[in-house]
Amino acid sequence: MITSLRISQIYVLDQQEALDFYVGTLGLEVSDDQDLGFMRWLTVAVPGDPNHKILLERPGPPSMDERTAEQVRDLVTKGAAGGHLFFTCEDAQALYEQLVERGVDITDEPTTRPYGLDFGLRDPFGNHVRVAQLADVPAAT
Numbered sequence: 045m046i047t048s049l050r051i052s053q054i055y056v057l058d059q060q061e062a063l064d065f066y067v068g069t070l071g072l073e074v075s076d077d078q079d080l081g082f083m084r085w086l087t088v089a090v091p092g093d094p095n096h097k098i099l100l101e102r103p104g105p106p107s108m109d110e111r112t113a114e115q116v117r118d119l120v121t122k123g124a125a126g127g128h129l130f131f132t133c134e135d136a137q138a139l140y141e142q143l144v145e146r147g148v149d150i151t152d153e154p155t156t157r158p159y160g161l162d163f164g165l166r167d168p169f170g171n172h173v174r175v176a177q178l179a180d181v182p183a184a185t
Contacts, residue, residue, distance in 0.1 A: 053099040054127035055120045057169050062100040127171030136161040136177035
């Protein structure tokens, strides 16, 4: 039986630029940064939540050959590689304003939805990110 999800993955084209964005701009923390020889194992996590990591993986060996990696890089750039992250925060409007000031590519303005206030953005590589301030929703009985 599966008991938890530990690591999710998105493709990035440049791991240092990804660190600058996810750590420097969004405020995540580096969890792992290891040179495995055949690849750099680079994960980030939300501060205070070390059990849920995001692997910032550069397309290429060992998971795929160079020709396939080139195709994946093209899809990432178009925002079509399927990379999606959904974060929550305490104050979506304030975070939105902060990210606008930092020049983040905002794709959707803050909007009230049944689950709360959320907005969308893209990372420097085309991956889709959503951030929500969740509403107090009663638990189903």
